[in-house]
Amino acid sequence: MDPESQDYDFIVVGFGAAGLSAALSYAEASENWERPARIAVLERAPRAERGGATRWTGAFLRVDEQRNLDTDWVDHMRRVSGGLADEEYCRTLEQQTPETLRFLERHGVRIRFDDFPLPHTFHGGQPGMSAPASPDGGGASIVENLGNELEADPRVDVHYETEAFRLGLDDNGDVNSVLARGSDGRLRRLRGTAVVLACGGFEGNAEMLARYAGAGACDLPLIAPGVGNNRGDALRMTSELGADTAGQFDMIHAEPVDRRTDAADAVLYGFSYGIFLNGKLERFFDEGQNTWDNTFEHVGYEVWRNQNQEAYWIADAKTLSIPGIMNSLLSDVPPEQADTIEELADKLGVDPGGLDKAVAEFNAAIRPGEFGPFGFDAKHTTGLEPDKSNWAIPLDTAPFIGIPITAAVCFTYGGVRTDTSARVVTPSTTAIPGLYAAGEATGLFYHAYPPATSVLRSLIFGRRAAHHAAGFAR
Incomplete structure (x- = not known):
């Protein structure tokens, strides 16, 4: 029938x-x-x-x-x-x-x-x-x-x-x-x-x-x-x-999101001025290789495909001072904030010594130059794997901030x-x-x-x- x-x-x-x-x-x-x-x-x-x-x-x-x-x-x-x-x-x-x-x-x-x-x-x-x-x-x-x-x-x-x-x-x-x-x-x-x-x-x-x-x-x-x-x-x-x-068919549009929340579209766009670390507290991505719109998808895909869905974004007061920067962090939960790297590590649930070492190595690799957040500034690092191509500023000024990141699929x-x-x-x-x-x-x-x-x-x-x-x- x-x-x-x-x-x-x-x-x-x-x-x-x-x-x-x-x-x-x-x-x-x-x-x-x-x-x-x-x-x-x-x-x-x-x-x-x-x-x-x-x-x-x-x-x-x-x-x-x-x-x-x-x-x-x-x-x-x-x-x-x-x-x-x-x-x-x-x-x-x-x-x-x-x-x-x-x-x-x-x-x-x-x-x-x-x-x-x-x-x-x-x-x-x-x-x-x-x-x-x-x-x-x-x-x-x-x-x-x-x-x-x-x-x-x-x-x-x-x-x-x-x-x-x-x-x-x-x-x-x-x-x-x-x-x-x-x-x-x-x-x-x-x-x-x-x-x-x-x-x-x-x-x-x-x-x-x-x-x-x-x-x-x-x-x-x-x-x-x-x-x-x-x-x-x-x-x-x-x-x-x-x-x-x-x-x-084997590619997806993935985005880096705050894993502390179940809120929709909790995307981290404003990552360019900090650093990404994986679960081993090692850098794995050149955060300054291009503008955020040309890299945020690649960060998300990398976190999923090669970093076991675990990453951390770390920055400091210099990023917080950029006007309107919080409008680029779409989570409903504010970043973890601390007066020291060790305290930030405790809040993120990672090894304090490992986080301190990663930040110190990054800071030591930064070359001289003027930070220009509103365009490519060529302020970079040398000797790291990978190096950071632009917006490499020392993470040395409290408060230090961090967000635990995972990747979410948006579309195929x-x-x-x-x-x-x-x-x-x-x-x-x-x-x-x-x-x-x-x-x-x-x-x-x-x-x-x-x-x-x-x-x-x-x-x-x-x-x-x-x-x-x-x-x-x-």
């Missing part, structure tokens, strides 16, 4: 930035149709927890005040990926950024530009102190503004606590339905002329994470509760239809391959009729993630999917 069925024009799987922008854009595009379009949005979480990863992120946006994407970003993607990233996709993202942010603002999400205490390369690829952009209220603002608007639209049905199980095809091979399971455990078939998969990567699926990312994946905590709902559904369902993949790199209209494609680049995907369900990144673009690409390609599907339906 066929499961209970409902008919829609457009079915969206996922309630994060990609899914919300897709559903709302389709609603806009179909406003003047003779027959009102019917739209379904499926969300695995209950209403109070809706929004996936988007709900929990601060959502930096790599744009200037004219809403233009960083002019270096496409070239940056080519450099870090070794030419593997889809350049046409990246160019489309660049072109669509201004209009997509205007769309966001039309729907009540205010873009703000707040000062940040660290230099970044969000504008033109060179270190600078311009205020980075983000939604006022972070990603939660996107979820609430767009989500509430969809809930108020009589053409839209939001199905909470509903999992997408399988895609259905008509006799021609067009995707025409989603088989879904509700909280009662029963299956329902939602029929529609187009389906968008916007349900994230596979970081919430321990089996898939271990299969692709490798040994030790079970030790990765999730950076926020919402990413636990990213179970690889898009990848699983599309692989059954012969869809292609993109992105580096590998996913479904799409074209610039967000259509899911086969290895021959043939689009599968009626099937789209957007956001972190789709693969793009290789070797590194140039940050402040994840939410942005989700919004852009959710809209691209909706516009293409609405044009086809019309």
Whole structure:
């Protein structure tokens, strides 16, 4: 017997930035149709927890005040990926950024530009102190503004606590339905002329994470509760239809977080002026090799992959004196603070002699030069392994501060391959009729993630999917 069925024009799987922008854009595009379009949005979480990863992120946006994407970003993607990233996709993202942010603002999400205490390369690829952009209220603002608007639209049905199980095809091979399971455990078939998969990567699926990312994946905590709902559904369902993949499957976006707290997104960005030590109280990373935005992911990955998920960040009063520095330490627990290195070691639960030795060796290796926290200052060390390339200042002034660090997974790199209209494609680049995907369900990144673009690409390609599907339906 066929499961209970409902008919829609457009079915969206996922309630994060990609899914919300897709559903709302389709609603806009179909406003003047003779027959009102019917739209379904499926969300695995209950209403109070809706929004996936988007709900929990601060959502930096790599744009200037004219809403233009960083002019270096496409070239940056080519450099870090070794030419593997889809350049046409990246160019489309660049072109669509201004209009997509205007769309966001039309729907009540205010873009703000707040000062940040660290230099970044969000504008033109060179270190600078311009205020980075983000939604006022972070990603939660996107979820609430767009989500509430969809809930108020009589053409839209939001199905909470509903999992997408399988895609259905008509006799021609067009995707025409989603088989879904509700909280009662029963299956329902939602029929529609187009389906968008916007349900994230596979970081919430321990089996898939271990299969692709490798040994030790079970030790990765999730950076926020919402990413636990990213179970690889898009990848699983599309692989059954012969869809292609993109992105580096054995790489993840990991971030260094405070391991004293379970709070979401407790990321340490402001590490450049101190030092990292592993569980053996040995340095393992050049904290000054680049600006924080180009290194924080690599710190997180290194802590997980090679440092047994144990590290410590150590700094002193000179770091504390940098204006606004606490805004770059996102934990809800302040750093441990002490008048001596030995006292700090006790608070961190590490060997006082080992910590004192590590700090003394670092201090002795620092070369003369002027400390310049707002750009590369070439103040470095010599004779260490590894040396510190910039911002090498002695740790000799109380109070001394420290944070115990672990790595948390934020999203996965590998996913479904799409074209610039967000259509899911086969290895021959043939689009599968009626099937789209957007956001972190789709693969793009290789070797590194140039940050402040994840939410942005989700919004852009959710809209691209909706516009293409609405044009086809019309």
